[in-house]
Amino acid sequence: MSRHITVAALTAAVVGLGTLTGVPAAQGAEGKRAPAPVVTRAGLDPALVTGRGAEVPFAEQEAENATTNGTVIGPGRAAYTLPAEASGRKAVRLVPGEHVEFTLPKAADAITVRYSIPDAPGGGGITAPLDVAVNGAKRSTMTLTSQYSWLYNQYPFTNDPAAGLLQPGWWITECACVPSGTTPAPVIEKPFRPSHFYDEQRLLLGKRYRAGDTVRLTVPAGSRAAWTVIDLLDSELVGLPHVELRAANALLFGADPSGRRDSADAMDRAIAFAKRKNLPVYVPPGTYQVNRHIVVDDVTIKGAGSWYTKFKGREVALGAPAADGSVHTGVGFYGKDAADGGSHDVHLSGFAIEGDVRERIDTDQVNGIGGALSDSSVEGLHIRHTKVGMWFDGPMSNLRITGNVIVDQIADAINFHGGVTGSEVSHTFVRNSGDDGLAMWSEKRADTDNTFSRNTVQSPVLANGIAVYGGTDNAVSGNLVADPVREGSALHVGARFGAEAFRGRLDLADNTTVRAGTYELNWRIGLGAIWFFALDRDIDADIRVTGNHFLDNTYNAIMLVTDWSVKDTHKIEGVHFKDVRVDGTGTSVVSARAAGSATFENVDARNVGAVGVNNCGSFNFSPDGSEFTLVDRGGNDGGGTTGDWLAPWLLPNTITCDDRPPVVAPPAPGAW
Structure with missing residues (x-):
């Protein structure tokens, strides 16, 4: 029953x-x-993350x-x-x-x-x-x-707690089965997930x-x-609203700060006038109703500060699907499509965008910021309740995103998608994204020479804090990533989702992760705080993981993995770990579930819950050892209950495979 x-x-x-x-x-x-206040950063003593993560007010x-x-x-x-x-x-x-x-x-x-x-x-x-x-x-x-x-439910999720399985042909961990191929059909309790x-x-x-x-x-x-x-x-302490005197004031063009009337057309008029007169657009304090995209090109729009100037809109169903597949529109500032030349010299600052997105429809363009923006900047915005805070489709270049707060998204917070070059996200705070917090996704075109630096990403509900899918000469540095929830982790390097190959150099430097390494539902194993996944192709670029701190890891600190279907086809090479600290693992420092190799230098660990290296390689269990080789470049110290984490007997490729080792909860991290 x-x-x-x-x-x-x-x-x-x-x-x-x-x-x-x-x-x-x-x-x-x-x-x-009153007792003395306890101030934290991502639930940590701020002294543990000095100089890392976003500077926030x-x-x-x-x-x-x-x-x-x-x-x-x-x-x-x-x-x-x-x-x-x-x-x-x-x-x-x-x-x-x-x-x-x-x-x-x-x-x-x-x-x-x-x-x-x-x-x-x-x-x-x-x-x-x-x-x-x-x-x-x-x-x-x-x-x-x-x-x-x-x-609720499976991807892409639903608001209906009584819904049946959205993907009855997918593997379900709860029943260890594929429901559509099972007789009798399994009982799936509702609400599901x-x-x-x-x-x-x-x-x-x-x-x-x-x-x-x-x-x-x-x-x-x-x-x-x-x-x-x-x-x-x-x-x-927010202080007084910003005032811009020499500007095209949006109120003069009919914008309604009470939010009773739609202000989208008024914003279009203000933008057109400002471009003719070479002025910025200033939007005074108020809540402005906007229910569609505001298209921006060669214009500066300044608000009175994100606490004072708010653009708020309803999600609106379209009469017919748009050319891009959207079935809804909503509030957002969009550059022109890259196929139409994109937009240039756009500068947005000092306002909030509050959407009305309550479900995930991947074809919908209901993002806070979108399109292609080159030679542009986005600063001091507060974005919530959109699908993605900022989604950019290249080719485009030279975009600077700094000092923003993006919360409560249905999907990603920021995504550089295909052909974004020479661009940067810094000092931006992300919390409660419904997918990757920050992502570079080199689909069809390589993202090149981009940097994610000094950002904070907290509690991504699905997927990763920061993810890089292919690309050339990119960097992820000085970030703080905490509390990923499921099917991902803090830092991710993935040859997947049809991404272009990794080329040149990828730097992951001076980042701190905490309470990371989630349970992967389909594999039924724990991930690493940083994990490499070769699914579509090899990972074989020059990848430097330097100066990172992996704190209070739920399972492993580091994981290198391929999917079972390609375990004898793809490998992971060219990864170098140096000057890394690992403070607490539920299982191992390194979990290798792929063919390939990596080097380790000055990787220090303590409070390690299991054997330092869980080396399964490609699961062929050859007499010659694992298909994954660890190269000791010296200075690798510390360990846990089983001794040195990188003991000589583990090198270069001793099989130490425990598919699902018991988890030992580590103590809270402390000063090194």
Whole structure:
């Protein structure tokens, strides 16, 4: 007999049962001095990531470190649970009447709250209140929503918790079968694979508060939400809105800051005038309704700051599919298509883009920024609830993306797709992407000479924090990547998705990953914090992994793998690891599941949970040893319970294959 569970029962389970740990936190003490605030970066002591990740204007405070009469949930890393998608893998669960209270670490006049509330029983989300009080005086009531969270099922996911399998011909880990080829059909409990639980909201507090003041978040009695999970609070001092006097002011062309009327045509008029007069467009504080793409070329658009100038739109169904396959449109700023010459000299800064995307349709162009933008810049934007924050289709060159915040996406945060050259993403903060946080995807054309530097990527629900799929002479440096949830990890180098070959040099330098290395559902194994995957072709470029820190790895720190179907066809060569620190692995430092080789120099490890090298090679188990060779270039020190991680007996290619080794949870990382 088929068994079904309700969404309410499921959401109760993911909050409080199963692998989760319910730990009551410290009780708030009314009238007593607030405790000292605990400020983190990606749930870590900031001293562990000095000089890495994005420079941001806000201070991050995890709810589990605050004062509460609620319940701490986690830690937990199993997909489809609320702790797994939380920053630091912990959060605080509140029921009506309960609160969590934060002490401001520095002056602030604005907060961001990351939270989760239940879905509606039939999907589509609910709304619920959250009271905000500062120093005991109520300032506001936020209206939380789950309309942009709670996805279910297999890729490309659905909002319907009662839906049957979207891909009945795919392998399903839960039944260890292919349902469409199984008689009798297996029972798949519904909702199936819930995910994407969190959302966030920003709030201007209306005045400047001092360090030591308290911000209390309370779920009021009678809330429609049976529970509210608070993950963290970011606080910052926003200051006054920016004013641009010598500019084409969008209000003069009919833009409506109240959001009641659509302002897309007014923006077109302002842009046309600004181009004729060689002026920037200035968009004053307000919320501007825009329900389609604003096409930009040879123009500068400046807002009053992302907290003040907001472009907000509905997702609009098209009467007929567009030439590119889109069936919807929505708010976004787009360069011209590369086939039409693309756009040049476009500069966007100081505003927010708030979309209305609640489902993943890969053909839809409902991204915050899109098209082809050369000799251009994107700075200081805040983008949420679009499909992809920024998706660029080359050929195009010389794009600078810096100082942006991209959160709560259905798919990627930023993707350089096919023929993007000489471009950079830096000091950009990404949280809760529905696919890769930052990606270079060399489909049909190689992405060349690009850099992802000093960015922070937290909690990608699906896939990787930062991924490079093919390309030539690219670099990923100085980034901080934390808490990938499933079917990917922190850093990924992939010969897959039809990407062009890796050529020249790829540098992955001075990055820090934490709590990375997810469980791969189809293979049923744990990945590495950095993983190389040769699926479509060999990986044989000059790849330098230098100065990286892999902290608190769920499984392996490093993985090199091919798919079983091509294990005797493709290999991984030319990878060099140098000056690397590994602090804590659930299993090994290196897991090799491919043919090929890699060199290691000054790779230091501690708190290693299993044998230092799990070398399966291509699983042929030849008397000559593994098909994967490790080259010791000296200075490789440390290890764990089994001794030196790169002991002489492991070299060069001793088979030490344990397909699914037991996992030993590592201790929290500390100063080296």
